[in-house]
Amino acid sequence: MNRTRWVLTIIAAGALASAIVMLSAYPGGVQRTGHRTRTADGVSVAYDLYRPAAGATSPPVVIIGHGVVVNKEMMASLALELAAGGCTVAALDWRGHGASGGRLGQRDGLARDLAAVAADLPRRAPESDMDRLALVGFSMGGPPTFRFAAERDAVRTWVGLGTFALSGVGGPQSPRNVLLLIGTLDEAFRPERIRASLDHLLTEGPAEYDRRYGSIAGGTAREVMLLPGVDHLMIPYHGGVLRRSRNWILESFGLSTDADFVLGPRLGWLALGLFGLAALMYTVSALPLSGSKPPAAGARAQSIPVRTIVSRTAISLLGWPAALLFLPLALTGLAFSALATAILGSCALSLALVLRRPARSAGLPLGRLFGEALGGGWTVWLHAVVLAAVLCVGCLLLLGRHWIGLLPGPERWLSLPLFFAPLFAITLWFALFIQKLAGPSIAAWLGRRSGRAHRTGGMWLAAGLLFGWFAALILGSGMLLGNYFFAMDLFPLAPMLAGLALIGTASERSTGSALPAAFAGALLWTLAIVTLSPAVDLSIFL
Known part of the structure; x- marks a missing residue:
């Protein structure tokens, strides 16, 4: 360094x-x-x-x-x-x-x-x-x-x-x-x-x-x-x-x-702390821990056209019923955790389905992308663990004590692995979407218009595209139901997706892998979702 x-x-x-x-x-x-x-x-x-x-x-x-x-x-x-x-x-x-x-x-x-x-x-x-x-x-x-x-x-x-x-x-x-x-x-x-x-x-x-x-x-x-x-x-x-x-x-x-x-x-100290945490995550993400940087998948193949990325993302909103696949998690008693995971999962599954064929045509088969992310070697996994530790400890000490609790009680500890497994798969797909698919496509589109590389801008806009998916689903359902209670979920979702873009931008340069951003994001998402959801007596629904 x-x-x-x-x-x-x-x-x-x-x-x-x-x-x-x-x-x-x-x-x-x-x-x-x-x-x-x-x-x-x-x-x-x-x-x-x-x-x-x-x-x-x-x-x-x-x-x-x-x-x-x-x-x-x-x-x-x-x-x-x-x-x-x-x-x-x-x-x-x-x-x-x-x-x-x-x-x-x-x-x-x-x-x-x-x-x-x-x-x-x-x-x-x-x-x-x-x-x-x-x-x-x-x-x-x-x-x-x-x-x-x-x-x-x-x-x-x-x-x-x-x-x-x-x-x-x-x-x-x-x-x-x-x-x-x-x-x-x-x-x-x-x-x-x-x-x-x-x-x-x-x-x-x-x-x-x-x-x-x-x-x-x-x-x-x-x-x-x-x-x-x-x-x-x-x-x-x-x-x-x-x-x-x-x-x-x-x-x-x-x-x-x-x-x-x-x-x-x-509030001033909170702002300073958030700036410090974001800057620390970026610099730690950029640590060249891997012995040799794997080539980015997007560098070996043609990127997916931006028009295809945007249109398929919009079409994937029709796949929201995929959320039903995650609802058995409600049997843990953490109904809101299950609902949050289901909404995130419906986005991931429906996006993967509509982008599977365009990605393969562009030489970016999803199976290979997942395999490269998970098989990047021990140094990439070490990178991911270090990032997750910095992010979670920083959030627990800065936010969890003073603004919103992020550490679950002992009765919820057994639920952590049950939610981490699907959330890791979901965030890994989101990280791949940002770093390997939508991000490079948007960067190439911006580059053709300005004559300059826009890799960072492409990743941030890709994260914004994901946020737009959730905003359309949640606000649209709120309009139909006449109640915007769940619109509040967009507030924590925005910084979480921004975190994936921030870590992904730096770790893409240092490791070429989506794993560090995905692992760190999944661990923090799991702590937040499991901690904040009330444990519900399921008999009230019977």
């Missing part, structure tokens, strides 16, 4: 390490610890406890419940803001999610989870004032936290993020101080539904957006805030949401709202 590459690698690693360290240095002396408790029906529930700086006198307590297909780490930003403001905060993993046991769908399960955490807090944080409580619920976490708040006099406020107030529960006096926040682009709930859910909590109605009813001091405040340009998935990360939620809760406890808002600096 030449000197310039060494310098770039050191800079990238330093940026990533600095971001990880700074994100782990919690503001205002906040202390964070992980705990477990057990519910009345025997389920192990994990929660993170955020405690204000030492010396805080009888801090009030906030319990936060996340939504479906996410986990407690998604609520870490709000928890830190509240703890820095003087509250003890418990963010739990609902049963079937994250590090908790059990399965989603068990009768009254979420209510039992809340009760167990609330009962465990006096033992874990004896200095806290359990007679001053607040509840926060995001999405699925809204209904159970709302009911809990309505049934307990100690609760001073309830905040619902991208969720609704339960009809038939509570009234103008209970729960105290209700705040609802909903984005105009929310895919899960229509803003009008959220607004209307506040009506039964008012003495005068119907509710209007951004109008405060009652008073916080009197415990009768009610408000529904409409957030322009905010979608469902971004609510727990949105600065305006966090600031308004924090201030509402602190005011309900009679605490000052003058504490520094820490999200901005943390």
Whole structure:
């Protein structure tokens, strides 16, 4: 590795390490610890406890419940803001999610989870004032936290993020101080539904957006805030949401709202860390670990015409029923993991079917491409393992602790190989599509028009073509169903496909193989898909 590459690698690693360290240095002396408790029906529930700086006198307590297909780490930003403001905060993993046991769908399960955490807090944080409580619920976490708040006099406020107030529960006096926040682009709930859910909590109605009813001091405040340009998935990360939620809760406890808002600096460190991780992945991908670089398959044969690539990709959308082949994975109880794998797999299978003949005509038979990728030698496999380790460890430390959990609980470990096997085959095909088929074809097409080589641009546009396939399928089905809930999946899909293009661009030069990008991508995709999917009680479908 030449000197310039060494310098770039050191800079990238330093940026990533600095971001990880700074994100782990919690503001205002906040202390964070992980705990477990057990519910009345025997389920192990994990929660993170955020405690204000030492010396805080009888801090009030906030319990936060996340939504479906996410986990407690998604609520870490709000928890830190509240703890820095003087509250003890418990963010739990609902049963079937994250590090908790059990399965989603068990009768009254979420209510039992809340009760167990609330009962465990006096033992874990004896200095806290359990007679001053607040509840926060995001999405699925809204209904159970709302009911809990309505049934307990100690609760001073309830905040619902991208969720609704339960009809038939509570009234103008209970729960105290209700705040609802909903984005105009929310895919899960229509803003009008959220607004209307506040009506039964008012003495005068119907509710209007951004109008405060009652008073916080009197415990009768009610408000529904409409957030322009905010979608469902971004609510727990949105600065305006966090600031308004924090201030509402602190005011309900009679605490000052003058504490520094820490999200901005943390987002800055996150951006630095992501830059460092991307740069590190690129420089490590470019390491010439193989003794001799295998010639790229595309260099030995004519590329497929771009028009054929694009038209066949569009036609392959008709192959979406191939997703049914992957649905038996739902028997693991990880229904959303199975669904995500099925959608990815339907794209891979249908694309392979429509491109099989054009690829063979161009001297690029798919069987040979797969064989060359898997049989590239031990140095290529070592390259792949090193890349996977750097990518996964970097994501776990940078993202998995502070923004979205990526490490599955022990009860899910046996599911990892079951999902890794199909996901590796899928990502290997995607990497071959980007590096050996569509990428070179698009690069050649661009080169004929500009007179310059565009190998990197070709690979990135090939990844964009794959993203377009998923966008067309998901948004098209959303239009037909009148619900865009699954459009949120496009947010994590974009960086994952970009990662394949980034790693593929560099490793194609160093090894000529699609294996490094595929192996690293498959391992990260497996961790994310298995961790984020709730374990579902399949009996609810019977």
